[in-house]
Amino acid sequence: MVDITISGLSKSFGRVNVFDGLDLEVKDRTYVCLLGPSGCGKSTLMRIISGLDSADRGEIRFDGKNVDNLTCAQRDVGMAFQNYALYPHLTVEGNLRFPLQAPMQKGRWTQQEMRARIGEIADLLQITPLLHRTINQLSGGQQQRVSLGRSLIRHPKVLLLDEPVTHLDARLRYAMRSELKRIHNVMETTTIHVTHDQQEALAMADLLVIMREGRIDQAAPAMEVYGDPATSFVASFLGDPPRSLLEVELGETSGAPVARINGVELKLSGKLGAVANAAPGRNAILALPARAFTAAQADEPGAVLDGTVRAHEMIEGAQRIVLDVSGQKVNLHSSAIRHVVIGDRLRVFAEASDGMLFEGATGLRLSAN
Amino acid sequence: MTSVDFDAGAEATPRSSKVVLGFSDYARYLIAVVFVGFSLFPFYIVLSTSLKSESDIFAWPPVWLFDVTWDNYFSALFVFGGTGVLPFLINSLIITALSTLLAVGLGSMVAYGLTRFRVVGGSHIFFFILSTRFAPPVAFVVPIFLMIREAGLLDTHLALILIYTSMNLSLVVWIIRGFFEAIPIEIEEAAQIDGYSRLQIFRKVALPLVKPGLITTSILSAILSWNEFLIATVMTQNTAATLPVYLAGFSGSMGLEWGPFMAVGAMAVLPIMIFTLVLQRHLVRGLTFGAVR
Numbered sequence: 200m201v202d203i204t205i206s207g208l209s210k211s212f213g214r215v216n217v218f219d220g221l222d223l224e225v226k227d228r229t230y231v232c233l234l235g236p237s238g239c240g241k242s243t244l245m246r247i248i249s250g251l252d253s254a255d256r257g258e259i260r261f262d263g264k265n266v267d268n269l270t271c272a273q274r275d276v277g278m279a280f281q282n283y284a285l286y287p288h289l290t291v292e293g294n295l296r297f298p299l300q301a302p303m304q305k306g307r308w309t310q311q312e313m314r315a316r317i318g319e320i321a322d323l324l325q326i327t328p329l330l331h332r333t334i335n336q337l338s339g340g341q342q343q344r345v346s347l348g349r350s351l352i353r354h355p356k357v358l359l360l361d362e363p364v365t366h367l368d369a370r371l372r373y374a375m376r377s378e379l380k381r382i383h384n385v386m387e388t389t390t391i392h393v394t395h396d397q398q399e400a401l402a403m404a405d406l407l408v409i410m411r412e413g414r415i416d417q418a419a420p421a422m423e424v425y426g427d428p429a430t431s432f433v434a435s436f437l438g439d440p441p442r443s444l445l446e447v448e449l450g451e452t453s454g455a456p457v458a459r460i461n462g463v464e465l466k467l468s469g470k471l472g473a474v475a476n477a478a479p480g481r482n483a484i485l486a487l488p489a490r491a492f493t494a495a496q497a498d499e500p501g502a503v504l505d506g507t508v509r510a511h512e513m514i515e516g517a518q519r520i521v522l523d524v525s526g527q528k529v530n531l532h533s534s535a536i537r538h539v540v541i542g543d544r545l546r547v548f549a550e551a552s553d554g555m556l557f558e559g560a561t562g563l564r565l566s567a568n
Numbered sequence: 569m570t571s572v573d574f575d576a577g578a579e580a581t582p583r584s585s586k587v588v589l590g591f592s593d594y595a596r597y598l599i600a601v602v603f604v605g606f607s608l609f610p611f612y613i614v615l616s617t618s619l620k621s622e623s624d625i626f627a628w629p630p631v632w633l634f635d636v637t638w639d640n641y642f643s644a645l646f647v648f649g650g651t652g653v654l655p656f657l658i659n660s661l662i663i664t665a666l667s668t669l670l671a672v673g674l675g676s677m678v679a680y681g682l683t684r685f686r687v688v689g690g691s692h693i694f695f696f697i698l699s700t701r702f703a704p705p706v707a708f709v710v711p712i713f714l715m716i717r718e719a720g721l722l723d724t725h726l727a728l729i730l731i732y733t734s735m736n737l738s739l740v741v742w743i744i745r746g747f748f749e750a751i752p753i754e755i756e757e758a759a760q761i762d763g764y765s766r767l768q769i770f771r772k773v774a775l776p777l778v779k780p781g782l783i784t785t786s787i788l789s790a791i792l793s794w795n796e797f798l799i800a801t802v803m804t805q806n807t808a809a810t811l812p813v814y815l816a817g818f819s820g821s822m823g824l825e826w827g828p829f830m831a832v833g834a835m836a837v838l839p840i841m842i843f844t845l846v847l848q849r850h851l852v853r854g855l856t857f858g859a860v861r
Contacts, residue, residue, distance in 0.1 A: 251757055272763030285752035288776040301763035349758070 201261045201356040201389050202227050203248070208257035210243060217243050218413030221257065225391070225406065230383050232400035232421075233393045235410035235434075241393045244410070248391065249359050251275050261356065261372060272303055274357070277388075278396045282363040283342045285334045291345050292317060292330040298353050320348045323382060340371045348380075351386060358383075360392040364399065376402055397437050401425060409433045409453035429564050431557035434486035440519055440530040442486045446559065449475045449483050458485050458551065461525055464504045473567040474556050482559030489532035491553050494520070495546040504529065508543040522547065611837070618830035625826050640827035644835070653832050656814040661833065661839065663725055663810060664793040667732035671789045672782055674733070675740025680770055682741075683748040684756070697738045705735075709802050716803055725808045731799055736789040743788075747781035748774065783847045794840045811836045 203225040210217045225231050246252040248259060250271035251520040258265050264425060266274050275487045277298075285294050295317045299308055308316070321327040324344040329337060337345065343363060350358060363379070380403060383390055394400050400407055400421070407421040409432075417429040428434040435444045447458035447465070456475035457464040465485070467475045476485075492504075500549045506522035513519075513536070520531040522545060531547065539545065556565040600837045616634075617625055618641065624634045678697070682690050714730060721727040751774060759769045775782070799811040804813060815836065818829045 240577045249761060251760065269763045270763075276761060278758070280754040280758060282752060282754055284752060284758045286758075286773060288779075297759070298762035302765070302768060303763045333820060349762075353762075 202263070203357065203389060204260040204263070205244075205248070206258055206260075208244070208247065208259070209255045210240075210247060211255060214414060216337055221413070221415060223408065223415060223418060225389060228387050229389055229391055230380070230403060230405045231408060232391075232392045232404035232406075233391060233408050234400040234404075234409060234436075235395065237395060239410040240413040241395075241410050243392055245278075245359050245361060245393050248357070248406070249278050250274050270299070272301065275353070275355050276357045276359055277353060277355035278359040279343075279350040279361065279363045281365060283346040285342060285346055285349070287334045289334070290330070291326060291332050291337070293333070294334070294345055294349050295320060295330075295352050297351060304353070313461075316352060320352050323351075323385060324327075324348045324378075340367055340375070343367060343375065347382070351382070351388070354386070355388065358386070358388040358390040360390065363392065365394070365396070370394075372500060379403065391497055398439065401437070409436065411436075428486070428555065431484045431486055432561040434555055434557070438488060439530055440489045442488050442555075443492070443527075443529045445485045445487065445524070445527055445529070447483055447485045449478055449481050449519070449556070451476075451479060458483070458556075460485075460504070465503065467551055467554075467556075469552065470567065471551060471554055471556060474565050477567050478556075478558075478565055483565060484557040484559055484562065485551065486555045486557065487549060487551065488553055489519070489530045490532075491550045492529060492531045493548045493550070494531060494533060494535075494537060495548055500527045503549050504547045506545055506547065508539050508541050508545055510541065511539050520545070605642075614830045614833045615839075616818075617826060618834045620827065622827060625807045635818035640831040641835070642829040643825075644831040647796055653835065654813050656660070656809055657835070657839075659725065659808055660794060660810040663728045663732065663808070664790050664840075665724075667729045667736065668786055668789040670729065670733040670853035671740050672786050674742045675737050676775065676778070676782065677770070678737070679741045679744040680748055680774060686751075689793050695743070697741050701738050703734070705798055706809065709798060712717060712799065720743065721803075723804045723807050723809075727803050728793075728800060728808060730744075731803070732789075732793040732796065738848075739788060739792075740785040742776060743785050744781045747779055751777050780851050783851050787844050787847055790843055791840055794836075 203223075205221060205223040205225075208221040209219045211219075221244070236243050242253065247254050250266070250269060250273075253267070260266065260268055261274065271278075286297060289297065296313060298304075299313045299316065317330070318327070321330055324347060326341065327347060329341055329345070334342065343366075343498065347360075347363065350360075352542050359440070361377075364375045367375060376399060379392070392400075392403065402421075404421045406418060407424045408418040409424060411432050416433050417424050419427075419429075424433060425437050428437065431444055434442050445458075445460055447460045449467075450457055450459055450464075452464055456467045456472040456479075458467055458475065459465075480485045504522070504524045506524040508520055509523045509528070510521040511519065517532060517534045518536045520533075520539060522529040522531060529547070557563060558565055619636045619638075620631070620634050621637050621639070624631050637810060681687070682693060688692065716722055716727045716731075719727075721730075755771050755777070756773055759773045764772065794810075795812060796810075797816065800810045801813045804810070811832070815829070815832055818824055818832075835853060
């Protein structure tokens with residue numbers, strides 16, 4: 200129930216710069232997902248927002264009010280930890296009651312109100328039958344609910360979730376996704392959810408923040424990030440299988456824009472052509488979705504890329520192949536299954552119309568103007 | 569609602585209730601029996617002698633079956649030395665209880681501080697704390713005696729309480745440290761988020777989680793304080809003398825009164841045994857198990 204403004208945030212551990220001058224704006228009641236590979240600084244960012252860690256420079260504002268010098272409790276944040284971090288010496292009810300009994304909350308709630316609140320949260324999370332169990336009598340999914348309940352019981356202004364469903368099995372993880380959204384809709388708490396699972400992030404986020412090496416590559420609604428990535432990293436990070444990045448040189452052949460890769464030319468048509476025309480002769484990165492590639496028969500003419508099979512697997516009736524095309528990784532996804540072994544030579548067609556172009560040096564998206 | 573439940577019964581496989589013992593099992597039991605017998609035999613002598621009459625005590629060959637008499641306990645408690653064993657028993661109880669309480673209380677705070685806060689030279693401090701136990705106590709007796717005398721604490725409870733506390737502190741710190749290190753830091757961070765201060769976290773989260781450690785160190789500290797003789801005999805004569813000092817006093821110029829001596833010995837074992845048995849029941853292992861995945 201609060202707007203969060205982060206500006207110029209910097210943090211380093213010793214000589215390692217975690218991030219340098221980070222900015223982020225989160226509107227009230229937004230469900231934010233921080234997505235990025237391990238070590239990108241997403242957990243550190245969340246710990247700084249919570250107040251468990253402090254930044255070296257920059258500031259964090261809740262509703263325009265600087266919270267840098269406030270403790271976690273004064274900031275009124277709730278946090279669910281990756282390993283749940285429940286109090287093992289208390290029952291489920293004891294765990295839920297613990298935040299309400301904090302000395303700084305003394306006198307804020309009567310015993311009756313506490314009971315009412317515990318009942319309400321237990322109902323919401325469907326853990327009422329578990330209230331009198333001890334923590335080690337719970338399954339992982341149940342512990343996760345209790346941990347979530349504990350973070351919500353004070354109705355905090357900001358809810359921080361650090362990889363809350365990572366340890367659950369796939370089926371439960373899927374179920375918890377919609378649960379989390381349902382709870383968010385009821386509680387209307389501004390929520391920041393850290394994850395490295397792109398499906399989870401894409402499915403849940405109102406605002407998807409992609410982090411890499413301490414920088415925010417893109418912060419936008421999930422579908423926008425997916426469909427319109429701002430950098431080549433974002434383009435290659437999302438998608439299952441992820442988009443392939445090819446280093447190309449933009450040019451022109453008899454008036455038509457092309458991308459040259461290993462001496463082969465890919466025609467760039469439509470919008471992509473306009474983008475290429477705006478930056479002729481440039482080194483660029485062409486991001487292509489897996490469906491843009493089709494494997495060619497043995498010596499079928501016209502096939503453009505020549506690669507070696509590095510890995511292959513079957514997923515839900517379709518075949519995925521990872522090709523090494525002179526040092527560049529190409530992901531192939533096809534429902535036409537063919538027999539391959541690692542090390543095989545494979546030629547593929549590439550269809551560039553669904554591609555995106557990024558600047559070679561910076562990885563930033565190229566546009567027509 | 570989704571939940572994962574294990575069917576505990578499904579995995580149980582039928583097992584024959586007959587356990588077949590092999591030769592090596594017998595050998596192992598034999599070794600165990602011999603060892604236990606060897607350890608407990610002195611205690612048997614103490615107990616049986618304390619229940620024998622004087623003629624039975626000195627009978628040769630030893631009498632295995634004898635008429636039980638409580639005379640030795642009576643004289644130990646009420647007759648022997650005029651005052652009997654009671655004041656010394658009380659001294660021992662006071663000194664053991666307070667020094668154990670202090671050692672475990674202070675020691676757990678030290679261990680917590682050193683594991684949870686960044687302290688300059690933290691690991692060196694741990695080593696330094698243990699190093700106070702490297703030298704044999706007899707090497708310290710004279711300097712400590714001088715300190716205690718200058719402080720005017722000779723023959724006081726306080727003197728022994730302070731000395732025993734400092735002796736047991738290192739033990740407590742070392743053992744409890746491992747227990748604190750095993751607590752996932754996130755549990756305490758969760759309490760921090762919930763609005764608890766460091767001291768409150770220590771009391772309400774950390775201490776309950778290291779309960780097995782607290783119990784273990786309490787038992788060890790109590791046994792060490794209860795049985796300590798060397799320092800007690802140097803620092804105290806009368807008012808604050810503990811049971812071991814009193815026991816040693818039996819071998820006076822008048823010859824040894826074996827019966828009452830053994831009766832006091834048997835009584836000296838009892839309190840610490842009860843203490844250990846009671847506390848041991850609360851030693852729940854693996855309390856933190858399942859809290860964190």
